[in-house]
Amino acid sequence: MRQSQLLMPTLRESPSEAEAASHQWMLRAGLIRQLAAGIYTYLPLGRRVLRKLEQIVREEMDLAGAQEVLMPAMQPAELWKESGRYEVYGPELMRLRDRHDREFTLGPTHEEVITSLVRGEVSSYRQLPLTLYQIQTKFRDEKRPRYGLLRGREFLMKDAYSFDADWEGLHRSYTSMYEAYHRIFTRCGLYFRSVEADAGSIGGEGGTHEFMALADIGEDTIAVCDSCSYAANLEKAEYGGKEQAASEESSVRDEHEAELVRHHTPNIKTIEQLSQAFELEAAAFIKTLIYAVDGKPVAVVVRGDHEVNEIKVKNKLSAAHVELADQTTAERVTGAPTGFAGPIGLQIPILVDDAVLAMESGIAGANEADYHLGNVKPLIHLSQAAAGDFRNAEAGDHCPRCEEGRLAFHRGIEVGHVFKLGTKYSEALHATYLNASGREQPFIMGCYGIGVSRLLSAVLEQHSDNNGIIWPRAIAPYQVHVVPVSVKDTVQMDLAAHITSRLSEAGVEVLMDDRDERPGVKFKDSDLIGIPLRIVIGKQAAEGIVELKTRKTGEVQQLGLEEALVFATGAEY
Amino acid sequence: MRQSQLLMPTLRESPSEAEAASHQWMLRAGLIRQLAAGIYTYLPLGRRVLRKLEQIVREEMDLAGAQEVLMPAMQPAELWKESGRYEVYGPELMRLRDRHDREFTLGPTHEEVITSLVRGEVSSYRQLPLTLYQIQTKFRDEKRPRYGLLRGREFLMKDAYSFDADWEGLHRSYTSMYEAYHRIFTRCGLYFRSVEADAGSIGGEGGTHEFMALADIGEDTIAVCDSCSYAANLEKAEYGGKEQAASEESSVRDEHEAELVRHHTPNIKTIEQLSQAFELEAAAFIKTLIYAVDGKPVAVVVRGDHEVNEIKVKNKLSAAHVELADQTTAERVTGAPTGFAGPIGLQIPILVDDAVLAMESGIAGANEADYHLGNVKPLIHLSQAAAGDFRNAEAGDHCPRCEEGRLAFHRGIEVGHVFKLGTKYSEALHATYLNASGREQPFIMGCYGIGVSRLLSAVLEQHSDNNGIIWPRAIAPYQVHVVPVSVKDTVQMDLAAHITSRLSEAGVEVLMDDRDERPGVKFKDSDLIGIPLRIVIGKQAAEGIVELKTRKTGEVQQLGLEEALVFATGAEY
Known part of the structure; x- marks a missing residue:
C-alpha cells in the first residue's frame, strides 16, 4: 500500500479528550475517529488491526470445535421478556420500536436469541454437545462511555454459547473455550491473567473466569498470588490463613x-x-x-x-x-x-x-x-x-491456594469472560432436549465472550512507548514499513518499489511511505503508527544498502538488499 | 467438518411462508432461520457462504484501490438533519433514542457519516482521489419484508464512497467500481446485467447503473436489447425510432x-x-x-x-x-x-x-x-x-442505441448499484477541499452498494433444481461432500477419513457425512445442500474405488482413490 493514498490522518498533539494511552494512540495514529460518545468509525489502519484480531479469534474458535453463526442485532423484546431480562437490564439496554410499534432491543448479548434458536433446532442428546459463536456488533448504552474503545456504546464482540447434556459436558466445553482464550490472548501479544470471578447479574451457577489484561487504566482490581497461579477478581478474591477467633x-x-x-x-x-x-x-x-x-x-x-x-x-x-x-x-x-x-x-x-x-x-x-x-x-x-468472610482481600494477605504465597493487587481490563450459565436461560425459555431415556431435560449452557474492539485498546495499553504504538507482529496492520528518505531520488524509489514487491510476493504486508515529506516527519509518523520493522532507504541505496530498524527494540542494522529481505521475511522481529 | 456435529437442520418439506425458491432452499438446507419479520439468523452453512461472498467483495474492492473502514450502525440524527434526509426518509428509517434522549438512526446507508468523516480528515486535492468501503449490517424498516433475505429489515451490505476533485476523477472512480462489480458478480456465478437506472430519491446527477440478477421473482423490470448491450431499468428505459408527429x-x-x-x-x-x-x-x-x-x-x-x-x-x-x-x-x-x-x-x-x-x-x-x-x-x-417522452418502453420497441435491436423485458433482482452523487452530500454538509489554486471546492462524490446477503438469495434463485441447491464453487460452503454409505463399515469410514484429510491438506473444504442414517436420507440431504462434488464411499471401498457425482451436471464416475483425489482438487467441477 502506498502511504500517499492511505487515509491515515496522524495527529501531532494528543487530543484533550483522550485520557487513556490507548485512546490517544488510536486517535493520533489515525486508527479511529469518534462519531458520537462511545461510537467510533474505524479508519483503514484500525480496520486492518480489527480484522486481524477477528481472524485470530475465528481460527481459535474453529479449532476448538465451535461453529460460526451470525445472529441479528435487532431482537424482539418478547424474547427478553421471556427470559425476564427486559425489565431487569435497565437503561444500558438500547430499545426501539419498528413501524408497527413492536418493541425491539439492540442486542448487548445474545443468550435469548441463541437459546430460542437451539430450542427450535436441537431436540436430542445425540446432537450435543454444540458450541456456536459469532463475531458481531453489540450495543450497550453506557452511562459514561470513556477511554475510546474500552467502554463504548457500539462495539465488536465475539460471543459463544455451548449446549450440553450434563454438567460434565459443560465442564468440557468450558475448558475447551478457556484454553482457546489463552491461545487467543497469547497470539495477540497480550499480558493477561485469567481470574476467578463472581457470577454477577447475568446469573448462573458454578465456575466463571475473567481474562484480564494487566494495565493501570483497568477498571477492575485483581488479586494475584506471588507464588502460585491463583488470581481472582477483587470482588471474588479469597485469602488464606483466616483470622482465628480470639481464644x-x-x-x-x-x-x-x-x-x-x-x-x-x-x-x-x-x-x-x-x-x-x-x-x-x-x-x-x-x-x-x-x-x-x-x-x-x-x-x-x-x-x-x-x-x-x-x-x-x-x-x-x-x-x-x-x-x-x-x-x-x-x-x-x-x-x-x-x-x-x-x-x-x-x-x-x-x-x-x-x-x-x-x-x-x-x-x-x-x-x-x-x-x-x-x-x-x-x-x-x-x-x-x-x-x-465479608471483607475484601488485601495486598499481603495469604494466598488461599498455596502455603507460601501472598496476594498482590493489579489493575486489569476485562477482555474475555467464560461463564457456566447452567440452565438459567434454557429453563426460562423452556429449551429442552430428550435424553437417552427419552426424558425432557433443559440444556446445560455456557457463554463465552471476548470484547474484540476492547482487546484492541487493551493491547495498545501495553504496547507503546513515548513515540507511539509498538504493534505485536501478529496483529500489526502491516509488518514492514518501507521508507524511502527522498521520493525525488529515483534510485531510492526504485529500490523501495523493488523491496515492496519482493516482500509482497513473499506474503509480507508492506506500507510504503511515498509521501514527499521531510525525513523527520516520515520517521515520526513511522514511530507513531508502530509497524514492527522499518526499512529506511537512503543515500546508500545506490550501493544496495538499506537500514532496518526494529520498532520494539530500537535496534538498527545496515544490510544489503538480499540480507534485508531475508530478515524482513523471517521471524526475528 | 463432521456432519454429525454440524448444526444443519434440513427440512423435508418446504415451509409455507417461503414464496421464493431461494427462501425455500435457505430454510430447507438449514442456512438461515427467521427471528422476526425480515430479520434472520445465519446458521453455520449460511454463515460460511456469506463469508465467502464477503471475501470476494473485499478482494475486488481492495484490487480496485478502495480502502476498508468500518462505520457505526448508530448514527446521530443531527447528521441526517444536516443532509435533509431525516424527515424525507420516512418510516423505513429506524430511529431510536439513547438514555440521554438523543436521537439516533440505525443506518440504512452511510453517506452522511462518510461525508462528515472526510470533511474532517481530508483537506487538500493532493489527498484525492479516495474511495472508502465497508462491509456492514444495515437496517431498513421495510413495510413488507419478504422473500427471505431478498427484502429484509436487517441485512449485510458493502457500501463504498468515492471522493474526487473533479467530474473526470469521479468518472474514473465510478468506472473502476463498475468494473469491480462485474468481476464480483461473475466470480459469484451470477447471471446479471448492468442496466442504466434512474437516480431515484437518493439524489445526484449523472450516471447510475444497477446490477440486476436475472430472475423471475425480481421486483424490477428491465428492458434489454436483443442485439446490442443496451439494458435499462423500465423506469429509465428509452426506446428508438420515436414516433414522428403526424405530418x-x-x-x-x-x-x-x-x-x-x-x-x-x-x-x-x-x-x-x-x-x-x-x-x-x-x-x-x-x-x-x-x-x-x-x-x-x-x-x-x-x-x-x-x-x-x-x-x-x-x-x-x-x-x-x-x-x-x-x-x-x-x-x-x-x-x-x-x-x-x-x-x-x-x-x-x-x-x-x-x-x-x-x-x-x-x-x-x-x-x-x-x-x-x-x-x-x-x-x-x-x-x-x-x-x-412520457411513456414506458414496451417489449418490441426499437433499441435506443443500435439500429437493429428490439427491446425485450426481464425481471431482475437489484444486487448492486453504482451512483454518481456529485456534490449532493458534500454541499449539504459543507465538505470541501482546497484545490491546486487554494480555492475551496466541494468533493465530487460517488456511492456504490452491493447487497451481500441479498446476493446470496439472488444466486440461489438461479442455482437450484428440484432437489435443492447447486452452489457455484466459488461460494459453496464446502467444495466436497464425502459420504460413506455405512458408518458401521470401518473400511468405508477409514477411507472417508483418509480422503477428507488428504483433501483438507490440499486446501479443499470437505464436509463428511458421518451420520448413522440410511443412504437415501444422506443422498437427499446431499442434493439439498448442494455441495459441488460428492464422493460416495460404498461397497467398493475395499478395492479403493469411490463414486464421484458432480452436483451441477449429475455426472457420475467410478474412480480409484488417487484419481478421485486429483479430480477433487482440480477445476473440473
Missing part, C-alpha cells in the same frame, strides 16, 4: 471485664480521625456499615483497616441487590449521625467479619452522636451476629 | 375537419371497455391521467396502449414527487368522474406523449360523465401541451 481463654472471666467504656468523640467520625485521636492503628477499631440488602437494612461489621466486600455479603444472604443504605435509613436504624454507627444495640441483622471476631477488643461507634464505645469484645458483645 | 400535410385544411365528435359512452371507463364498445384497438384511444406533481395537478396524456412513466414526468418537470392525484382532485380538475378525463378544455398543465402526437386522430375522455370525444386531432387540439 476462649483470653475472653472475660467476670462481667466487669466486659464493661463497655464510653468515649466522648465530638465530630470524630472516620477511622482516620479516630486513629489520630486515640493514637491507635486503624486495626484497633471496629467499622460498622449499614447496607440495604434487597431493600432491608443490614449492618456489616469489619475491622477498621478492612473494606466490606459487597459480593460476599450478597452471596451470604442470597440477595439480589446490595448497596449502602441511604443516610436517612442509616440514621434511623442506628439513632445516630453517620460516623457513629456501631454494632451494639442494633435491632437489625448483623454480619460480622472473621477478622473482627479475632480481635480481643476494639473501639466501635456508640450509635449516639459524638460517642464511641471502647472495650468492645466481639466474642462477647457480638456473639449473636452471623460470622463469616 | 403537417395530414393535418386539417379547414375547421370542419377538426370538429370533435361527441360519443355517449355510459359507464364505459377503461381502455378495455372502450376498445370493445368501439371495436377499435387500444392504440386508437387517448388516455389522460391526472397526477399530483409536488402537490399540483398535471394531466399526462398517452396512447391507450401505453403506460405513463412517472420518472420521465418527474424529470421533465424537475419535480420531487409525482403520484396519481386522488379521486377528489381528479374529479375537480376534470369536472367528471374517473374514466372520463380527457385533455381538451383542462385548465391545468398538460404533458402529451410523442406517440399521441403521432396519431392523426383518436378518441379521448370528454371531461363529462358518460361521454367521450372522437376525432381528437392531437396536432390541433393539443398543440399547446408540452410534448415529450
Whole structure:
C-alpha cells in the first residue's frame, strides 16, 4: 500500500479528550475517529488491526470445535421478556420500536436469541454437545462511555454459547473455550491473567473466569498470588490463613471485664480521625456499615483497616441487590449521625467479619452522636451476629491456594469472560432436549465472550512507548514499513518499489511511505503508527544498502538488499 | 467438518411462508432461520457462504484501490438533519433514542457519516482521489419484508464512497467500481446485467447503473436489447425510432375537419371497455391521467396502449414527487368522474406523449360523465401541451442505441448499484477541499452498494433444481461432500477419513457425512445442500474405488482413490 493514498490522518498533539494511552494512540495514529460518545468509525489502519484480531479469534474458535453463526442485532423484546431480562437490564439496554410499534432491543448479548434458536433446532442428546459463536456488533448504552474503545456504546464482540447434556459436558466445553482464550490472548501479544470471578447479574451457577489484561487504566482490581497461579477478581478474591477467633481463654472471666467504656468523640467520625485521636492503628477499631440488602437494612461489621466486600455479603444472604443504605435509613436504624454507627444495640441483622471476631477488643461507634464505645469484645458483645468472610482481600494477605504465597493487587481490563450459565436461560425459555431415556431435560449452557474492539485498546495499553504504538507482529496492520528518505531520488524509489514487491510476493504486508515529506516527519509518523520493522532507504541505496530498524527494540542494522529481505521475511522481529 | 456435529437442520418439506425458491432452499438446507419479520439468523452453512461472498467483495474492492473502514450502525440524527434526509426518509428509517434522549438512526446507508468523516480528515486535492468501503449490517424498516433475505429489515451490505476533485476523477472512480462489480458478480456465478437506472430519491446527477440478477421473482423490470448491450431499468428505459408527429400535410385544411365528435359512452371507463364498445384497438384511444406533481395537478396524456412513466414526468418537470392525484382532485380538475378525463378544455398543465402526437386522430375522455370525444386531432387540439417522452418502453420497441435491436423485458433482482452523487452530500454538509489554486471546492462524490446477503438469495434463485441447491464453487460452503454409505463399515469410514484429510491438506473444504442414517436420507440431504462434488464411499471401498457425482451436471464416475483425489482438487467441477 502506498502511504500517499492511505487515509491515515496522524495527529501531532494528543487530543484533550483522550485520557487513556490507548485512546490517544488510536486517535493520533489515525486508527479511529469518534462519531458520537462511545461510537467510533474505524479508519483503514484500525480496520486492518480489527480484522486481524477477528481472524485470530475465528481460527481459535474453529479449532476448538465451535461453529460460526451470525445472529441479528435487532431482537424482539418478547424474547427478553421471556427470559425476564427486559425489565431487569435497565437503561444500558438500547430499545426501539419498528413501524408497527413492536418493541425491539439492540442486542448487548445474545443468550435469548441463541437459546430460542437451539430450542427450535436441537431436540436430542445425540446432537450435543454444540458450541456456536459469532463475531458481531453489540450495543450497550453506557452511562459514561470513556477511554475510546474500552467502554463504548457500539462495539465488536465475539460471543459463544455451548449446549450440553450434563454438567460434565459443560465442564468440557468450558475448558475447551478457556484454553482457546489463552491461545487467543497469547497470539495477540497480550499480558493477561485469567481470574476467578463472581457470577454477577447475568446469573448462573458454578465456575466463571475473567481474562484480564494487566494495565493501570483497568477498571477492575485483581488479586494475584506471588507464588502460585491463583488470581481472582477483587470482588471474588479469597485469602488464606483466616483470622482465628480470639481464644476462649483470653475472653472475660467476670462481667466487669466486659464493661463497655464510653468515649466522648465530638465530630470524630472516620477511622482516620479516630486513629489520630486515640493514637491507635486503624486495626484497633471496629467499622460498622449499614447496607440495604434487597431493600432491608443490614449492618456489616469489619475491622477498621478492612473494606466490606459487597459480593460476599450478597452471596451470604442470597440477595439480589446490595448497596449502602441511604443516610436517612442509616440514621434511623442506628439513632445516630453517620460516623457513629456501631454494632451494639442494633435491632437489625448483623454480619460480622472473621477478622473482627479475632480481635480481643476494639473501639466501635456508640450509635449516639459524638460517642464511641471502647472495650468492645466481639466474642462477647457480638456473639449473636452471623460470622463469616465479608471483607475484601488485601495486598499481603495469604494466598488461599498455596502455603507460601501472598496476594498482590493489579489493575486489569476485562477482555474475555467464560461463564457456566447452567440452565438459567434454557429453563426460562423452556429449551429442552430428550435424553437417552427419552426424558425432557433443559440444556446445560455456557457463554463465552471476548470484547474484540476492547482487546484492541487493551493491547495498545501495553504496547507503546513515548513515540507511539509498538504493534505485536501478529496483529500489526502491516509488518514492514518501507521508507524511502527522498521520493525525488529515483534510485531510492526504485529500490523501495523493488523491496515492496519482493516482500509482497513473499506474503509480507508492506506500507510504503511515498509521501514527499521531510525525513523527520516520515520517521515520526513511522514511530507513531508502530509497524514492527522499518526499512529506511537512503543515500546508500545506490550501493544496495538499506537500514532496518526494529520498532520494539530500537535496534538498527545496515544490510544489503538480499540480507534485508531475508530478515524482513523471517521471524526475528 | 463432521456432519454429525454440524448444526444443519434440513427440512423435508418446504415451509409455507417461503414464496421464493431461494427462501425455500435457505430454510430447507438449514442456512438461515427467521427471528422476526425480515430479520434472520445465519446458521453455520449460511454463515460460511456469506463469508465467502464477503471475501470476494473485499478482494475486488481492495484490487480496485478502495480502502476498508468500518462505520457505526448508530448514527446521530443531527447528521441526517444536516443532509435533509431525516424527515424525507420516512418510516423505513429506524430511529431510536439513547438514555440521554438523543436521537439516533440505525443506518440504512452511510453517506452522511462518510461525508462528515472526510470533511474532517481530508483537506487538500493532493489527498484525492479516495474511495472508502465497508462491509456492514444495515437496517431498513421495510413495510413488507419478504422473500427471505431478498427484502429484509436487517441485512449485510458493502457500501463504498468515492471522493474526487473533479467530474473526470469521479468518472474514473465510478468506472473502476463498475468494473469491480462485474468481476464480483461473475466470480459469484451470477447471471446479471448492468442496466442504466434512474437516480431515484437518493439524489445526484449523472450516471447510475444497477446490477440486476436475472430472475423471475425480481421486483424490477428491465428492458434489454436483443442485439446490442443496451439494458435499462423500465423506469429509465428509452426506446428508438420515436414516433414522428403526424405530418403537417395530414393535418386539417379547414375547421370542419377538426370538429370533435361527441360519443355517449355510459359507464364505459377503461381502455378495455372502450376498445370493445368501439371495436377499435387500444392504440386508437387517448388516455389522460391526472397526477399530483409536488402537490399540483398535471394531466399526462398517452396512447391507450401505453403506460405513463412517472420518472420521465418527474424529470421533465424537475419535480420531487409525482403520484396519481386522488379521486377528489381528479374529479375537480376534470369536472367528471374517473374514466372520463380527457385533455381538451383542462385548465391545468398538460404533458402529451410523442406517440399521441403521432396519431392523426383518436378518441379521448370528454371531461363529462358518460361521454367521450372522437376525432381528437392531437396536432390541433393539443398543440399547446408540452410534448415529450412520457411513456414506458414496451417489449418490441426499437433499441435506443443500435439500429437493429428490439427491446425485450426481464425481471431482475437489484444486487448492486453504482451512483454518481456529485456534490449532493458534500454541499449539504459543507465538505470541501482546497484545490491546486487554494480555492475551496466541494468533493465530487460517488456511492456504490452491493447487497451481500441479498446476493446470496439472488444466486440461489438461479442455482437450484428440484432437489435443492447447486452452489457455484466459488461460494459453496464446502467444495466436497464425502459420504460413506455405512458408518458401521470401518473400511468405508477409514477411507472417508483418509480422503477428507488428504483433501483438507490440499486446501479443499470437505464436509463428511458421518451420520448413522440410511443412504437415501444422506443422498437427499446431499442434493439439498448442494455441495459441488460428492464422493460416495460404498461397497467398493475395499478395492479403493469411490463414486464421484458432480452436483451441477449429475455426472457420475467410478474412480480409484488417487484419481478421485486429483479430480477433487482440480477445476473440473
